[in-house]
Amino acid sequence: MQIVFEKRTLANGLDVIVHEDRDLPIVAVNVWYHVGSKNERPGLTGFAHLFEHLMFEGSAHHDHGYFPPLQEAGASLNGSTNADRTNYWEVVPVGALDRALWMESDRMGWLLPALTQEKLDNQRDVVLNERRQNYENRPYGLAQIAIAHALYPPTHSYYWPTIGDVADIRAATLDDVSAFFARYYHPANASLTIAGDVEATRAFELAEQYFGAIPAGPLVDPVVPPPVDLVADSRLVLEDRVEFPRLYLAWHSPALFADGDAECDLLADLLSNGKTSRLFRSLVHERRIALDVAAYQSSRELAGMFQVIATAAAGVSLEALRAGIDDGLRAMAASGPTIAEMTRARAQAESGFVQRLQTIGGFSGKSDQLNAYNIFLDDPGAFGRDLARYRAATADGVRRAAGSLVEAPRVALSIVPRGRRDLALQGAVEAVAS
Amino acid sequence: MSIDRSRLPFVRDEGALHLPRPQRQVLDNGLPVWTVEHENVPMVSLVLVTRAGASEDPVDAEGLAALTADALDDGAGERDAFALHDAIASLGASLEIDCGPDATAIDITTLAATLPEAAHLLADVACRPRFDANEVERVRDLRRQRIAQMRDVPSAIAERVFVETLFEGHPYGHLSMGRDLALAGLGADDVRGFHRARYGIDRSLLIVVGEASHAEMRTAAADAFGTMGPSQEPLVRGRIERMPTSGLAGTLLLIDRPGAPQSEIRVGRLGPARSTPDYFASIVMNAALGGQFVSRINLNLREDKGFTYGVRSGFDFRVGPGAFVVQTSVQTDATAASVREILRECGDIGDGRPVTPSELAMAQAALTRGYPRSFETGDQIARSCMQAALYGLPDDYFETYVARVRAVDVAAVTQAAARWASPADLFAVVVGDRARVEEELRGVMPRVVVTQG
Structure with a gap:
């Protein structure tokens, strides 16, 4: 392609x-x-x-x-x-x-x-x-x-x-x-x-x-971010006008196109994309403790962030959701995805690439992708290179991506109905969100 | 060569557009199939459209159509829910089910090489769902909690109150997701009954679009859907075509959301059915009034006053009567002023300040010159075909669209505006901070009624 x-x-x-x-x-x-x-x-x-x-x-x-x-x-x-x-x-x-x-x-x-x-x-x-x-x-x-x-x-x-x-x-x-x-x-x-x-x-x-006649401006120096280092787990809570509490787990993860970025994408896919995904199957379908669950790798130029988000079903505690998510992550970190799961995740990634070739313009059409690869990789033709990352990813690579989430400190944010701070994960402190 | 920046380059109308020509055929069992050859990327979309939308919900079972649609893919044919989705995902395909007021559409998009397999999976989902009691109840409980969740979302509250009020007592009088109380009483038997009664060849159409030949698409369709039978309850004509009696003109329904930084606003009325003779005048009118960024209402509320991130008007066309609605979310202290401006703009365009020739030309050009963009992807083409079928549009509809938009004149636009946007006929829904908006709103519309939503 x-x-x-x-x-x-x-x-x-x-x-x-x-x-x-x-x-x-x-x-x-x-x-x-x-x-x-x-x-x-x-x-x-x-x-x-x-x-x-x-x-x-x-x-x-x-x-x-x-x-x-x-x-x-x-x-x-x-x-x-x-x-x-x-x-x-x-x-x-x-x-x-x-x-x-x-x-x-x-x-x-x-x-x-x-x-x-x-x-x-x-x-x-x-x-x-x-x-x-x-x-x-x-x-x-x-x-x-x-x-x-x-x-x-x-x-x-x-x-x-x-x-x-x-x-x-x-x-x-x-x-x-x-x-x-x-x-x-x-x-x-x-x-x-x-x-x-x-x-x-x-x-x-x-x-x-x-x-052609527009003058060039000053070259822009790359942004050099301070080191990011989450030394310990952080538990936060926000009250909001909501009916059901929701749990957000967030980790630092590989930056855009960095080693491990594609594996995190595949991991997210296997955890929550579609009814056969692991967390959807266990939390939403079988145990019915979550109304929804989403995992995604948000990789950007300077750093990446991996998130798992789940909304509690009526009467279910966020602690039960946390335990369910952690069980899923630990299982993936222990034995990795099956061959069938890897085949499925790669097929999904591949057809995702093809689908993005359908339009010439707009957000995520061909013109937008050519510019994205040019800006981020100085190579508008990196389409094949990008896809190759997903083709080359192994089950063991995905297992290691899950392993790093199990090991690493994270932010756990509970969003709870107003006046129901007792529904947050234990020990959560007021989050800063302004 | 330097560029003349004293004026904009002219737009040349050039380039021939090859509009999709669906080949219409009927399988031996009577299922109509439309195929469109479309070369773009090696993919194929199959859409089965069935007249089993939310307007088919029995009274006191609002939400049954959507519950049925939602449970279709939780096990079908030889496969349980997981095996089914594993099979779909392993093809690199994706499945979407959408239950609207008039129809339910089941859409599978796949790589062209796996067309036959995807067609079989689609047929399993549409014709042989298992509807295990356990699965149906699970889906029902999820949907009930989803309804509860929607009570926190201002735009969802406004949307629901608008539809329920406008179409009260009519088959369109509820959202597809239904009502909590009605859903509470539904189970697998109801879903099975609804499916038997309505998912049949006499209520369905299969559309196949993509990088394959008509023959290949037809063969795949015949192999997969050849045994699909009729529905037990034929469609009752005339049921949804009747006009509801909405007596709410001049009323503003206010739903309190204490402390809200913005008010969610809907202003509208019953609209014409898709078959209305003034369809083209109406869409041109809407483009000038509020259908686009450069339309009057957006230029006024956003670009002049900065009250909102954006405001849009639109017709919700259906088989039966539809709706005309202006929708926006505005800062709380501009709530009354915004409703007043919306009413004023709706009135002006039909009486007193008709579209200027340049506004008319702009609206027409946007609709006609932008037309080719609607046929870029297989999904878009399938959607256009679906509408053509659902609304019974003529065979030459795509070909004559541009000419019919161009034929609309100022008088027709003014007439459409007077007919569908006259302020005296409009009612409004506002979800906002009652303490800060109620008093001022009382000066804007004849009646303000505070409701729980």
């Missing part, structure tokens, strides 16, 4: 990747900036994400909002920010490719002249509402913030959430925001992929025409 592509780097440092797919008369434009909340500093958090919002508010030569000309062209478009990167994409009919590139290049090269206090104030309000909707007014919504605060020291970039602290979002000034743009939003810190119904030669010409 492979995505056929061509990559060139413009004089200003912009990586341009082109992939032809002539099935439908549509083209995907996808831009990654190698900046996320990991590049922020304490007291100035939430900038990368707030900035993503401002990128849709107009640029010097088109200062009336980013959406109208593209929606008029039949485009689908969006952007997203996480700890490691920010991406922006459009999928347009082939006749609107010029317009999409014009718009993307204008905001890469000429955003600041159009940035005003009024826009900043408006999008600050929108972001605060995004935070209320997705964190504060959502059951269990503060869990991931509490876990990150417990897992990382306050100086570590993964300590704060990408959405940012409310106080920091409120305090952001036009100067702060402008400085952020100048430092991170320029061709040498970006990667552009054009994928779809366009000849490669023409795509490269267009990229040069639209983006």
